[in-house]
Amino acid sequence: GESVGLHLPTLSVQEGDNSIINCAYSNSASDYFIWYKQESGKGPQFIIDIRSNMDKRQGQRVTVLLNKTVKHLSLQIAATQPGDSAVYFCAETTPGTASKLTFGTGTRLQVTL
């Protein structure tokens, strides 16, 4: 079946540097994408979302880029901090599925001092 996947399972970044977490999706009909942060033993925390009619959206220290041509989604975190250490998931939803979310496999971000 179709799935949302990630290229890198673990990303190690030095504090203060920028982080880029990537996600490849295969369902071209997906129209809404979300990035979640999950700390150990906790539920997912919403970071930022983007609709398919956009290619970029910015939040506080985070930017999501959507490239529909190659079905690629990325999360950029500026000036990465130790508190950013967590597992990051992309998720997609497709019209006609009652807005069910399909989660990617996740990337662990490790911030080193």
Next chain:
Amino acid sequence: GAVVSQHPSWVICKSGTSVKIECRSLDFQATTMFWYRQFPKQSLMLMATSNEGSKATYEQGVEKDKFLINHASLTLSTLTVTSAHPEDSSFYICSARGAGKAYEQYFGPGTRLTVT
């Protein structure tokens, strides 16, 4: 706003017993709630979708008779794992969506179930 709670946060039960997990939307009415299961170092897998006042819709491969879901009110959904076995040990997470909110889901903190 948009807070979702789960109870208990962790539970240990013996094989063969049943355990109930509650999911509550604290400050909004949740017309739809979702239940996910997450095994260690894996992603969230949707188990079922429940709409207030109607039967839950289960994902393929999820046993509806084993994972009983009740969504009797706009602020409460429960997941009961019946005749639990060690392989049911997992992190169970619920999310809730309010009326008129097509995409926004708010996640609970999760419940760690360990079956011995």
